[in-house]
Amino acid sequence: MQLDYIVRKGARKIPDKIALVDVNQQITYGEYDQRCNNFANYVIKDFKISPGDRIALLLENSIEICVAYYSIPRTSAIIVPLNFFMAKKELEYCINDSKPVMLIYGDKFKDDISYYKKRCPSIREFISEQQFDKLCQIPFEGKRLKPPKKVYESDTVFIAYTGGTTGFPKGVMLTHEGLFNNLMSSGRAVIDSLHKADNIENGLEMLEHSILIPIPIFHLAAMLVFLMSSFMGYTIYLHKGFKANKIVQSIDKYKINHIVCVPTNIISLVEFLESEEAKKYDLNSLKQLTYGAAPISPTVLSRAMELLPTTKFRQAYGQTEYSPVITQLTSEDHELAKKFPEILKSGGCPQIGTEVEIWKNGKFLPKGEIGEIIASGKSIMRGYWNKKDLTQKTIREIDGKNWLFTGDVGYLKEINGKDYLFLTDRAKDMIVSGGENIYPKEIENVIYQLNGVKLCAVIGVPDEKWGEAVVALIVPKKGANLKGEQIIHYCAE
Known part of the structure; x- marks a missing residue:
């Protein structure tokens, strides 16, 4: 099944239901599908896209990025969602590596476009x-145009860049099939949790639910939730960031049923919910909170569950390379944790259609032993863009199955008859701060460009709010007069 089917389905079954709401406008599923058609027709007829061309997106959460996600696949082009938290040099690398022919950008980034025009020659049109x-x-006369090449489920639909331990981001090629398999498995977990549906394909009866997405949907975790919510016929409310008071106001005002966030957001939410101001808001409509992308303190999580007693909690662990969810800690698991508290320290159990094993020294390890986490299933990426050798190291065949070697370290433990995954270390030297994956090598490369730096090492240290904070240890050259504020300002630029 191809991703653009999702909005076509919504337009056919619930054309008048509100699909998307941002700060500027709202549109129905019928209007959503029409906008996707209009832009796809422009790209095919006037821009004259070629099969497999890339279109890059530098956009915050908005109706525009949502339309782009479903219109571009209708043209046989590939979407390259750019992480706007990256430095300009990193984004320049991503653009020149993927060589998009078009860049669609938001107002926030308009002052940076001249920089990319000078340095990114593949882009023919900046929109x-x-x-x-x-x-x-702009209405298009006639029927929806066919793409220049038939689109197959196995085709690459996204190239999502993720940080690299070598200092350069890696482009992860994701297919229609991989994403669809992942969203169906995740969707079943939501349905089983909220509605106890037996059959996801028949059970997704365009639910009368709404969801608030405040984390950027260039992130694959948020993107998957967005795709799943569209498939389920939700009304999707889009925020451009997480401010606890604004989030709570929106939940109360719009009677939001579902929210997705990262552990840092939960910390902010707990702080606000403990304030006097929060008491005037009614959050009983909030049926589920989905979180992930970083470890969370069981103490913070338990407090959040106390403050939101009518809300079910669900956690997901995964990687971009797996489209992305590998394991889930379901709402039932959160309830079971009252009896087995250790469960809240885990990443949950393998989701439907996914196998998880622990690997070390060329063999699978028994439960309880620590090794590299590997996963198998239909959601594995197609490979890394322009990195064949790295792809072969990351995806390996064992006993006739392809396995994704995550680089994460952990172990499996049976609790109450289920196998739970526990992470003991993150991939390589990665720092996870506020849900963002930060690779020390990338920051070290920037710091080494400063005059006066002899040696540099970047590490993560525990932080109550962010999970981990980034610390740079620097040895200056003899006679250099480096200041901490100067280095921080340089890195920020």
Whole structure:
């Protein structure tokens, strides 16, 4: 099944239901599908896209990025969602590595476009958010145009860049099939939790639910939740960031049923919910909170569950390379943790259609022994863009099955008849701060560009709010007069 089927399905079954709401506008599923058609027709007829061309997106959460996610696959092009938290040099690398022919950018980034115009020659057209919105609303005469090449489930639909321990981000090629398998498994967990549906394909009866997505949907975890929510016919509310008071106001005002966030957000939410101001808001509509992307303190999580007694909690662990969810800690697991508290320290159990094993020294390890976490299933990436050798190291065949070697370290433990995955170390030297994957090598490369730096090492240290904070240890050259504020300012630029 291809991703653009999702909005077509919504337009056919619930054309008048509100699909998307952002700070500027709201549109129905019928309007959503029409905008996707209009932009796809422009790209095919006027821009003359070629099969497999890339279109890059530098957009915050908005209706525009949601339309782009479903319209671009209708053209046989590949989406390259860019992480706007990356430095310009990193984004320049991602762009020149993937060589997109078009870049759609948001207002927040308009002052940076001249930089990319000078350095990224593959881009033939730069389209602002406003221009994109107009193109999506220009009616196209006649039927929807066919893409220049038939699109198959095995085709790459996204190239998502993730940080690299070598200092350069890696482009992860994700297929229609891989993403669809992952969203169906995740969707079943939501349905089983909230509605006890027996059959996901028949049980997803365009539910009358709504979801609030405040984390950027260039992140694959948020992207998957977005795709799943569209498939389920939710009304999707989009925020451009997480401010606890604004989030709580929206839940109360719009009677939001579901929210997705990272552990740092939960900490902020707990702090606000413990304040006097929070008492005036009604959060009983919130049926589920999904979180992931970083470890969370069981103490913080338990307190959040106390403050939101009518809300079910669900955690997901995964990697971009697996489209992305590998294991889930379901709402039932969170309840079971009242009897077995250790469960809250785990990443949950393998989701439907996924096998998880622990590997070391060329063999599978028994439960309780620590090794590298590997996963097998239909959600494995197609490979790394332009990195064949790394792909072969990361995806390996064992006993006739392909396995993704995650680089994460952990062990499996049976609790109450189920196998739970426990992580003991993150991939390589990665730092996870506020849900963001930060690779020390990338920061070290920047710091070494400063005059006066002899040696540099970047590490993560425990932080109550962010999970981990980034610390740079620097040995200056003889006679150098480096200041901490100067280095921080340089890195920020």
